[in-house]
Amino acid sequence: MSAQQQRMGVAAWIAVALAAAILGLLIAAPMAMVVGQAFSKGLGGWWQAVTDEETLRALRLTAVVALVAVPINTLGGLAAAWWIARFRFPGRRLAVALLDLPLSVSPVVAGLLFVLLFGTQGWWGQWLQARDIKVLFAVPGIALATLFVTLPMVARELLPLLQSQGSDADWAAVTLGASGRQLFWWVVFPRMRWAVLYGVLLTAARALGEFGAVSVVSGHIRGETNTLPLHIEVLYAEYHSQQAFAASSLLVLAGLLALVVRRVVAARLPKGAPHVH
Amino acid sequence: MSIEVSGLVRRFGSHPALDNVSLHVGDGELVALLGPSGSGKTTLLRAIAGLEPLDAGRVTYDGVDVTDAPARMRGVGFVFQHYALFGHLDVHENVAFALRVRKRPDAEVRARVAELLDLVQLGGFADRYPDQLSGGQRQRVALARALAAEPRVLLLDEPFSALDAQVRKDLRRWLRSLHDRIRTTCLFVTHDQEEAFELADRVVVFHKGRIEQDGPPRQVWRQPSSAFVLQFLGHVNLMSGERRGGQWVGPGDLRWLGAPQGPDVAEGPAVLGVRHRDLAVRLSAQAGPTDWPVTVERIATSGWRSELQLRLTNGELLTAEVSGDELDELALRTGDAAAVWVRHGYLFAA
């Protein structure tokens, strides 16, 4: 790496300055804006904003949704990664494509999918209405849309890792007499625990911050079906800028945590990776 | 434990990786599976361990059929080519793995691991992690790990291929002495004939999914059963011709009247094999009537021995190996004329 680094000439400094300007204006500035505005009325103002009753309610709903989405998609992601990485079966490529699909679907369209399933004109809308079960414009709908949007995140961290690790260590454990359960808890999981943690945090951050998909299925009932991002939108539209950014700072914190963990994961990876010569 | 495999077939598509392979390995034997890559040797090793699906055939351990037994129930110790150590566990826990899996009491595990680490001369390395070890140390950890549960057979896939030449040699001798001590039935795969000959009681040579030859190292070396084996063992000139009237006749009316080293072949097309060191060189002036005249094309000297590239009158190129003293005596130079004769030759029906 260091051999590639060249001595800096004028052109190099211009390139660095240009890159810094782009990143500064486009990316660092909005981040600074969020933090600056969140604390524009001091720590007290920030505390007041985040402990506002409606904000807390939105936060609680968001947390519930994340608590549903994260375990389900972690479990699914673990299973899918193991299945796809370690076995050959017909339709394997299809499974991979299906797994990646939610990434190419607009969040709004993701929301629409569940409207088509559960809306009054949807497949099961009439049936559910007749039994007075609320899915759309209620917590289950929000959870489903969030599940869809965050579906591949854990799997996409684990699948490439498992594939690059290869199956030799797994087979070694088997020849040493490990049962399926022992194999998973003693070898497979420990070797990818950091990637699992990163995937979980990524899923959580996205689940907490999801806006488009949730916006479609929530119904925007204040204090009931407004998640934190939706509540932030309301605050902003009502010119409560500082409160909006204070609430945002909570979501940003979750996102930053995921990024920090990824740095740690990246630094740790060589240890779990196979020693190929 | 003795191992018997019979009629093993394994196909990858239409290509047979194992083509009706049968083999018996006696209790306590140390057997080398030798062959070029893709010859089926690794597939056989994995089949014995239960890591490879089979299209036909049976595997028995001590007469008990284990063909359908899963790998984890077979009690084999398998050392993978790249060791497959558990990177998240230290050396101690790597070695202890098979015992932990069997839920042995902690004290027993400690004692056994300490004993094994002493055996592989890694006593002070218990709390290191695999990525803190050298290649040779990792190899020995892998071996200790495989030995922990007292396997009935030890299977090693290209055990030394990832190591430097010197480490490889040391480890080879060490493995031999280890085997002399523990006497566990042991099979290893290699493509390095020197390794196979130095280490094994018995060498099984593979070619295109079949066993080409099976015997003690000295026998395989002295009586290669086919032109393939002779060539695979290396440093050999192969010339096609035919067996006619008790002679071998090659292109350009090249003749060899000597008796072949191994069994003779019938009249008809025949390949003559002469090891480089069995092709004797002398000056043209001293040439006998049946010698082959040659021109010296190139002389490559590496220390105490030299290789001469010699052009026959029919255009073929031969290699002869001579000692430094011989070369000094001959005083040959590139472009000189000389003569060669075959000290020992092998004949194979073509």
Add this chain to the structure above:
Amino acid sequence: MAGRAKVPRLPGLGLSSTVTLLWLGALALLPMAALVIQAAQVPLGRWQAVLADPRVLSALGLSFSGALVAALLATLAGGLVAWVLVRYQFAGRWMMDAVVDLPFALPTAVAGIALTALWGPDGIFGSFCKQFLGLDVAFTRVGVVLALVFVGLPFVVRTVQPVLADLDAALEEAAACLGASQLQVLTKVLLPPLRPALITGFSLAFARGVGEFGSVVFIAGNLPNRTEIAPLLVVTRLEEYDYAGATVLATTLLGGSLVLLGLLTRLQRRPGQS
């Protein structure tokens, strides 16, 4: 002697396949099937009517062209940033490297609001642009592209960076020794091996941009026929209980982006490229 032996395999096939099928089936396949089937049930005439609406055309046009332009800009800017991060050693490099990831940490709506606050008429950058360049950023198509570049940039940097880091600097030195000019080194030595990564980065930025909602709606202004993006129009149609209209629009949006992504993948796999 005959008899096909069991195929040895690692544990967990039954469990992992069952869980995966249930999970993917219920959460991905079923909803996608709902869209496809609902779209197929919309009569052809209705499709034509929806897609002939100038407002719809304008929204689709903005979403696709905006995403393409933004992906292109993100590729240029991201390529530059990746180059700077890999090839130069300077104070603050690690900070620059960390900043690249920030869009991943900002929820879309938060990013959208922050960008609007900065680039809107009252924002620091917005008022500057207005005063000195006579350029309105927020509530115009420029704002849409700006938000999409924000979203797409990290994808490009993070795909190009590792490939660039793996490129042997000796390649450039060899080319220079053989008498190549700096421009030739760039076009003949550096760009060919980087091309797949650049295309991947572009594709990711584009895919994300076409459907992007949260970070765009605030800065776009959402004027029908001018700055209204297709995802917003889907929302509008749903609010009007026009499921058919929303379905047609969503299918077109998704289908279009999948087709374009397929083309980009093909472009990436041209023979002779590793």
